[in-house]
Amino acid sequence: MTEAPPILPGDDDEDPVTGRSGIEIRNLYKIFGPEPERHIAAVKAGLSKAELNRKHGHVLGLTDISLSIPPGKITVIMGLSGSGKSTLIRHINGLIAPTTGEVIHDGADVCRMSPKDLRAFRRHKTAMVFQKFALLPHRTVLGNTCYGLDIQGVPRSESEPVARRWIARVGLKGYEGAYPAQLSGGMQQRVGLARALSTDADILLMDEAFSALDPLIRLDMQAILLELQSELRKTIVFITHDLDEALRLGERIAILRDGRLEQVGTGQDIVLRPANDYIAAFVREVNRARVIRAATVARPVVAGAKLPEFAVPGPEVLETVARQMTAAGVSHARVLGRRGQVRGTIAISDVLTAMVTPAAAPEHDLTKG
Numbered sequence: 211m212t213e214a215p216p217i218l219p220g221d222d223d224e225d226p227v228t229g230r231s232g233i234e235i236r237n238l239y240k241i242f243g244p245e246p247e248r249h250i251a252a253v254k255a256g257l258s259k260a261e262l263n264r265k266h267g268h269v270l271g272l273t274d275i276s277l278s279i280p281p282g283k284i285t286v287i288m289g290l291s292g293s294g295k296s297t298l299i300r301h302i303n304g305l306i307a308p309t310t311g312e313v314i315h316d317g318a319d320v321c322r323m324s325p326k327d328l329r330a331f332r333r334h335k336t337a338m339v340f341q342k343f344a345l346l347p348h349r350t351v352l353g354n355t356c357y358g359l360d361i362q363g364v365p366r367s368e369s370e371p372v373a374r375r376w377i378a379r380v381g382l383k384g385y386e387g388a389y390p391a392q393l394s395g396g397m398q399q400r401v402g403l404a405r406a407l408s409t410d411a412d413i414l415l416m417d418e419a420f421s422a423l424d425p426l427i428r429l430d431m432q433a434i435l436l437e438l439q440s441e442l443r444k445t446i447v448f449i450t451h452d453l454d455e456a457l458r459l460g461e462r463i464a465i466l467r468d469g470r471l472e473q474v475g476t477g478q479d480i481v482l483r484p485a486n487d488y489i490a491a492f493v494r495e496v497n498r499a500r501v502i503r504a505a506t507v508a509r510p511v512v513a514g515a516k517l518p519e520f521a522v523p524g525p526e527v528l529e530t531v532a533r534q535m536t537a538a539g540v541s542h543a544r545v546l547g548r549r550g551q552v553r554g555t556i557a558i559s560d561v562l563t564a565m566v567t568p569a570a571a572p573e574h575d576l577t578k579g
């Protein structure tokens with residue numbers, strides 16, 4: 211196949227069980243200000259962000275966030291500026307304590323860990339990739355990549371081979387001795403990624419990690435992340451304010467607005483079944499052909515009917531399916547699941563209709579079950 215790798219955020223088939231623990235965020239509230247506890251009851255009773263600010267001079271950062279972050283998947287947290295994305299991700303590694311609520315990982319509440327346990331959790335279980343790269347200017351690529359292992363106390367004789375491996379994996383072999391100032395933005399963020407991966411942390415927290423990059427470099431980094439993730443299956447929490455990036459990367463997408471969760475679901479869910487007008491407006495301009503997948507539009511197989519010979523993968527996006535069917539000169543195709551099983555059939559007219567008509571797609575949604 212000559213196509214680019216398909217965009218596969220999704221609900222087509224179950225992912226293999228990774229055996230790792232995810233993150234469970236429960237009823238999280240965060241009020242910023244000198245006396246957050248004084249106002250929590252009023253906020254829980256419905257005091258709005260604007261009222262809290264006007265009457266009491268406190269800022270409501272997060273309101274009643276409950277979110278399951280599954281292990282081994284990329285969960286994207288998206289929202290506009292000020293919606294609470296950074297505040298939420300900082301709760302996950304305990305950089306911020308909630309006013310009330312819990313962040314459970316491996317049976318322990320990150321918000322209530324002792325300083326010692328929290329330090330160990332941050333160093334060994336989580337790694338962060340930042341928007342502004344956060345590389346140390348006086349360290350080489352190799353020195354920066356070793357940094358996470360240095361603070362874990364791993365000797366250089368052990369950390370350097372690991373770091374060199376990851377430097378090669380992110381495409382920077384040969385640059386081990388270069389300094390950050392000698393690298394482009396994209397290359398610096400590859401170092402950021404190599405540094406995060408070197409620690410072997412299960413949880414990768416990526417805060418607008420690609421937002422400072424030029425569009426093409428950004429696409430490149432997204433592709434690198436997806437490729438690495440298909441093998442590593444880390445628990446990744448990726449923050450972005452960019453819907454295209456969210457749809458490309460997110461196996462699960464949580465949309466925040468003013469500190470509240472508006473919708474959580476797959477990219478398909480959000481584009482095809484927006485929970486409210488706000489989300490609908492958000493996704494209106496999305497290129498549906500690059501989001502909706504063949505399995506979503508497929509019709510169930512009719513017993514006894516002859517199956518078309520031409521086959522398309524169920525997780526493939528419609529843009530690619532349309533191209534494949536047109537190139538093959540076929541009007542109908544079988545739709546296959548990830549394991550090669552027949553999921554249904556698809557007509558080119560269904561593909562084209564779903565690409566342009568908001569209501570057309572969910573009718574025969576075979577992505578569930």
Ligand SMILES: Nc1ncnc2c1ncn2[C@@H]1O[C@H](COP(=O)(O)OP(=O)(O)OP(=O)(O)O)[C@@H](O)[C@H]1O
Nearest residue numbers: 242269270271289290291292293294295296297298
């Ligand atoms: N330390 C703080 N003190 C007071 N208010 C804060 C603090 N940190 C965040 N806030 C407020 O909490 C809300 C959420 O901010 P946050 O930075 O989490 O949003 P964001 O979605 O990450 O925005 P951006 O995309 O601009 O980074 C905003 O109203 C912000 O002003």
